Amino acid sequence: MGAGALRLLLIAGCVTSLRAIGGEEGVIYVLAELVVVLLAAKIGGELMERLGQPAVLGELLAGIGLSALAMEQVAGAAWLRESALVSTFAELGAVLLLFEVGLETHFNELAEVGVSAVIVALIGVAAPSLLGYAVSSLWLPRDPWYVHLFIGATLAATSVGITARVLKDLGCLDRKESRIILGAAVVDDVLGLIVLAVVSGLVTSVARTGRADFSVGPVLLIIGKSIAFLAVAIWLGRRLHLNLARWGARFRVPGVALVVALSHCFSLAALAGWVGLAPIVGAFAAGLVLEESDYDLYQEKGELPIASLIRPVAMLFVPVFFVMMGIRVDLRAVASVEMLGLAALLTVAAIAGKQACALGVRDRTLRRTAIGIGMIPRGEVGLIFVGLGASLAVGGKSILNPVTTSALIVMVILTTVVTPPLLKWSLGGARPK
Amino acid sequence: MGAGALRLLLIAGCVTSLRAIGGEEGVIYVLAELVVVLLAAKIGGELMERLGQPAVLGELLAGIGLSALAMEQVAGAAWLRESALVSTFAELGAVLLLFEVGLETHFNELAEVGVSAVIVALIGVAAPSLLGYAVSSLWLPRDPWYVHLFIGATLAATSVGITARVLKDLGCLDRKESRIILGAAVVDDVLGLIVLAVVSGLVTSVARTGRADFSVGPVLLIIGKSIAFLAVAIWLGRRLHLNLARWGARFRVPGVALVVALSHCFSLAALAGWVGLAPIVGAFAAGLVLEESDYDLYQEKGELPIASLIRPVAMLFVPVFFVMMGIRVDLRAVASVEMLGLAALLTVAAIAGKQACALGVRDRTLRRTAIGIGMIPRGEVGLIFVGLGASLAVGGKSILNPVTTSALIVMVILTTVVTPPLLKWSLGGARPK
Numbered sequence: 017m018g019a020g021a022l023r024l025l026l027i028a029g030c031v032t033s034l035r036a037i038g039g040e041e042g043v044i045y046v047l048a049e050l051v052v053v054l055l056a057a058k059i060g061g062e063l064m065e066r067l068g069q070p071a072v073l074g075e076l077l078a079g080i081g082l083s084a085l086a087m088e089q090v091a092g093a094a095w096l097r098e099s100a101l102v103s104t105f106a107e108l109g110a111v112l113l114l115f116e117v118g119l120e121t122h123f124n125e126l127a128e129v130g131v132s133a134v135i136v137a138l139i140g141v142a143a144p145s146l147l148g149y150a151v152s153s154l155w156l157p158r159d160p161w162y163v164h165l166f167i168g169a170t171l172a173a174t175s176v177g178i179t180a181r182v183l184k185d186l187g188c189l190d191r192k193e194s195r196i197i198l199g200a201a202v203v204d205d206v207l208g209l210i211v212l213a214v215v216s217g218l219v220t221s222v223a224r225t226g227r228a229d230f231s232v233g234p235v236l237l238i239i240g241k242s243i244a245f246l247a248v249a250i251w252l253g254r255r256l257h258l259n260l261a262r263w264g265a266r267f268r269v270p271g272v273a274l275v276v277a278l279s280h281c282f283s284l285a286a287l288a289g290w291v292g293l294a295p296i297v298g299a300f301a302a303g304l305v306l307e308e309s310d311y312d313l314y315q316e317k318g319e320l321p322i323a324s325l326i327r328p329v330a331m332l333f334v335p336v337f338f339v340m341m342g343i344r345v346d347l348r349a350v351a352s353v354e355m356l357g358l359a360a361l362l363t364v365a366a367i368a369g370k371q372a373c374a375l376g377v378r379d380r381t382l383r384r385t386a387i388g389i390g391m392i393p394r395g396e397v398g399l400i401f402v403g404l405g406a407s408l409a410v411g412g413k414s415i416l417n418p419v420t421t422s423a424l425i426v427m428v429i430l431t432t433v434v435t436p437p438l439l440k441w442s443l444g445g446a447r448p449k
Numbered sequence: 450m451g452a453g454a455l456r457l458l459l460i461a462g463c464v465t466s467l468r469a470i471g472g473e474e475g476v477i478y479v480l481a482e483l484v485v486v487l488l489a490a491k492i493g494g495e496l497m498e499r500l501g502q503p504a505v506l507g508e509l510l511a512g513i514g515l516s517a518l519a520m521e522q523v524a525g526a527a528w529l530r531e532s533a534l535v536s537t538f539a540e541l542g543a544v545l546l547l548f549e550v551g552l553e554t555h556f557n558e559l560a561e562v563g564v565s566a567v568i569v570a571l572i573g574v575a576a577p578s579l580l581g582y583a584v585s586s587l588w589l590p591r592d593p594w595y596v597h598l599f600i601g602a603t604l605a606a607t608s609v610g611i612t613a614r615v616l617k618d619l620g621c622l623d624r625k626e627s628r629i630i631l632g633a634a635v636v637d638d639v640l641g642l643i644v645l646a647v648v649s650g651l652v653t654s655v656a657r658t659g660r661a662d663f664s665v666g667p668v669l670l671i672i673g674k675s676i677a678f679l680a681v682a683i684w685l686g687r688r689l690h691l692n693l694a695r696w697g698a699r700f701r702v703p704g705v706a707l708v709v710a711l712s713h714c715f716s717l718a719a720l721a722g723w724v725g726l727a728p729i730v731g732a733f734a735a736g737l738v739l740e741e742s743d744y745d746l747y748q749e750k751g752e753l754p755i756a757s758l759i760r761p762v763a764m765l766f767v768p769v770f771f772v773m774m775g776i777r778v779d780l781r782a783v784a785s786v787e788m789l790g791l792a793a794l795l796t797v798a799a800i801a802g803k804q805a806c807a808l809g810v811r812d813r814t815l816r817r818t819a820i821g822i823g824m825i826p827r828g829e830v831g832l833i834f835v836g837l838g839a840s841l842a843v844g845g846k847s848i849l850n851p852v853t854t855s856a857l858i859v860m861v862i863l864t865t866v867v868t869p870p871l872l873k874w875s876l877g878g879a880r881p882k
Binding site: 282 | 475476487494537541544762
């Protein structure tokens, strides 16, 4: 029945999509597109899951598949690539994804993991960024400094989800190596977002002033603005959110908990965008300051826990983001030496940079290789950086051109694919505790 | 703290919204708009709830409030009215609302309520439609027949939610009158959707062929097409959905249940749109054939019940629909005799038409007035009709102009407001069982 259902479903999806596109405009398009994107995401995710790979990779590959259809001039797929509405859905997906990542990041965990994790994280952000900057300036000598900086920053991110999943499957979550990796990945998230805030702020400032030369003044200004925003978002955001949540708890109409949480997330995201930072920075800060216990009063009234309310909304929007990232891969550029060379060098830089992390571990009895390997996958966080870079423009020109964008996406895929087998090998012989 | 929180929140919302609009384009707008719309909806809903009125009325009034701001040229509100993205969110809200209404409608309930409810429902659809047609053709003699037909159809809908809520508050849900009202309202939903399918199909056909004269051939064609679509949607949709749900249950990745349910809803909605019917007709059919038990396999895997997954998604989109309907009210037209006269006559027709329902009740021991009154509120279903009418165009001109749209919305508000006190009065002295 599986194959039969698959066929039926694909035919139904394609027919709906293509016919709708031949017909009227408006909401019918959006409905058909969402069906195609959501089903493609789940089928791709499931295929990768069965191959022992992270599901997010499958969603990305589903998008690349649709991109191939678009190249073949299949009407629905070509339209999907240019749909402003689906792009906005994807951007809302990125905002909700970072909100959820922020929700899962807890400050007290940062305190527990200790000095090793912080040093590992600092090296893990600095080393790949520098290597990425070097690779980019050698391979793309005609691009300006902020492009190199952005590419370097993209290499800084660590996607903790993929590593955590592999460690869990191996039954190794209790080992000290695992705790350092996961702790460092959490610190990485925060550092990465600061780096992203600074870099995207710099690019926005270059775009606004038209002055592309590097000088210390604007950089310090942006760093100051980013830190000020995060501080305000965290301190004031926490207070405002608590007030709003307590006030909303006195409402009699249902659904207030979700509206409070989403308003909190969307406000900080819009605020971040307004001050010239990426909206996802605000969304991450919003998640960081939100505690599930803030919604205890709503649960007493019979509402679901806040995470269970946010989850379905994220489930609708987040896969759209990953599929759209895949659709952005320019398959005509894939065969070019320029793209493949850049992708290969960036992948090497991304992997080598994270291996430097091992030097930050002082305890020599630990398997230090495993720690470096655990930090390799860029996953969804890397993609968020790429998506942002493709949407940032200086002088009407996107700072990441199709070749660079494709190379970065290939780098994200490769770093994600190599991690599970390498991690198994490096922790080899480890027995579940 | 309430007033303080309210002030803070409104200031934050407005500042975010207005500043964002002065700044960059894109996702920041959408985020700020969603915050304003969602908070306005909940605050309006809560105020009405406290006044003993249905929350949906508050969401509508919140939109009218924003419409007033738009008239005063407040930037954010004016922009909201023209935002294509927020309009699409509103349309998706209508689709999800009808999907939920369909989910709550069960075929076996129809069998239980018996002949009385069916006769009440038939009269309740026919009488107000005819009165509405008459009022419209007298008041708007220059408008073509399909405008009168559409206005008449809008008067057919009954919003069961509002009456059910009042009956529950009075402790009267077990009385025979209540069972007839609720049963008839369910039949009304189905009949109303068929009427809507036929009428919107006729208008689309007029728009396509350019032939505005009334003839029996096309009408029969549309009626045939509507019935055929509903039959196919219900029989084939049920089978396809069951297959898809069973197939998806074997997936290991999370979130498949929601994707299956939404794909089912969106596919049928897009299909309905493709064959020239309203997408909401497809969404209602999708909800009708979906049984919660289809998702038992997913619950065994630890997922939430399907209704709990759809709820938060609907909570995000549905209030946007009601607020946008309120924003559509043209306040400049409110003071005009033309609009007020039409609104008054339509309200009288809507109320009088439903009183004819009482004639369908054969059991003379029942309080027949209460049954007629229970069918009065048009609520969300009436609004869905109005929203569709405003989006249907013949020769580039919307079939419902701002004056007619506003009059219909005022009719919906009035029928909804008068029901709770009238129902209490007509069931007066009734003790909770």
